[in-house]
Amino acid sequence: MGRYVIRRLLQFIPTVVGAFFLLHYMVSAGIQLRGNPARAFFGERTPSPEMLAAVKRLFNTDDPCLAQEGNPLHPFNPCLGLFVERMGNVAVGDFGTDYRGRLVTDIFLSAAPVTLRLALIAILTEIGIGVLAGVLAGLRSGGFIDYVVKISTVLAIAIPVFVLGRMVQLSIVPFARWLRDNGASDDVMGLVAVTYKLDYPWLSLVIPGIVLGVLGLATTARLTRTSLMENLRADYVRTATAKGMPQRRVIGVHTLRNSLIPVVTNLGYSFGVLLGGAVVTESIFNVPGIGGVVIRSVRFNEGPVVVSMVTILVIVYLVVNLIVDMLYAVLDPRIRYD
């Protein structure tokens, strides 16, 4: 196992470098096409060349390869020199600053806990409700619950997060107003708030978290259902029954453990979907998490922030997937990583 983990960690390096390069390339191309963001800093005014150069240096966008306006042959110069320089900085822990001079690491540290809470709520929704719905549907396939689960999961998969988020937000407002008029407590109001409230770091994230988890919930439920139905027909289930085990145990222990193997495998993938969804959900519900920061820095063309933040997300995704793969081996003793 130890050797396997080390091998996987080494495989992270090319993945991270590759992702880093792609991000760098796209951000550079953005500057090459749209012009230097330092220029936008002055608005209507025309700065003196010295002034402009100073701001460019401040923003770390003074590399000549970022200015390709007059060069029709190289509209997308990958700026390899700048890439190497960036890589070197990151390697020693310098992730750069945003245009206001805040360290990217500081921005990350202040935003990460919020996103972490949001993701946790989403994952709990996904696993808790998803597995429960899948089991209930799979136990009585063709029954009422099965149809409810099948139809609602198709809907959940079909509706994009940004539509669902808006819908939930809009439908909650009148409800929240009604609650307030009927003298609901502050905690309840925090729960039904349509935006993030600093006073309620958990409660006000419940609804955004559920919205974020719905897509994964639907996939988890469907996967659990199919997997459970398949395993219920397995011979070892019959053996457990023949041993006189109570039905609760036959399903809850013997069948479920086997049925959850594909579900856990899917968790790693769905975590990636979750990170992508967090960007959207956070901007809908005004949550000051990583997603919000990424959206804002894309909008304001803050290259270093985008590159560093997304690279950190890539690393988080890789680590989560490694953990999931190890969990997989815990669930299924036939898997050996040696």
Next chain:
Amino acid sequence: MTNTDTTATAAPKGRGRRHTRLADVDPSATLLDVRDLKVEFRTRYGIARAVNGVSFSVEAGETLAILGESGCGKSVTAQAIMGIVDSPPGFVTGGEVRYRGVDLLKLSRQERRKARADRLAMIFQDALSALNPVFSVGFQLGEVFRFHRGMSRADARKKAIELLDLVNIPAARQRVSDYPHQFSGGMRQRVMIAMALALDPDVLIADEPTTALDVTVQAQIMNLLAELQRDLNMGMILITHDMGVVADVADKISVMYAGKVVERADVHDIYADPAHPYTKALLESIPRVDLKGQQLNVIKGLPPALTDLPRGCNFAPRCRYARDRCREDTPHLYQVTTPGGDGSGRTPRGSACHYWEEVVAQ
């Protein structure tokens, strides 16, 4: 398949739900007496009558072999006795399964469940798929003690080691925490046997216990089973399609065809003079060394579809003795007396053929 816990007995609701009780067992009654058992599967293609009025009995210390080709209803019969028919689509629609006088089909769900493993146990065909791949064999063995006897995990583990010793698994103490995939085929089947024997059952049903194994291991497993059956004085029902296995270990045989018992006899009688054309054809189809190089005898045609059984005798379409009467008139189990086996055995011989005398005479 959610109702594996009890085989749904299609009892008319008006008759009330009177349950028999395991506590009422009569030690002097026949160990297991199956009478006119009927099981059907309600599928979208129609009703498949998998077991169509099967009767037999087993006494303690006795081995009954149920012989028949794939799909003749032998496994379903076993599952109906255990009460583990997948339901839906399977339903036990009639008959009795009397264990020491108590009809198991009329037990409450709870009592039925408790009877499993404790009174009746079953060994399945393919031990690799019949054992749960994600739990250690010690866990799966110990579970029986934990849930039927309320033992602690530690005690159950000790018991599991004893059982593995009983079925001759070397280094039981080390192997108890291994998983099924870490055992060889023969060892896995030994684990299955250990699991079945855990609570010292009175009836052991072995459903093709050696089919998935290679020939040398088959003999070891059959010997082990026969030995344990003798030592523990169990009644054993051995389900197989292997006539060689039957000859070695069984006391008596019921031959099944298309959901019915077509012939019943003591084991030596049936080899000497089969009294049903199907049994006879089965015996003739065994490859023989002295007829090497010649074409094997096969039974032409296929068994009838269980959703659409023919009128009259089920075997008639494939039978060389068949006449018009066979296609009209369903034969019952005739009492058979032959020069070789004239009732000297314990079992009354029977053959479900109108022309059994002709079959014996040839």
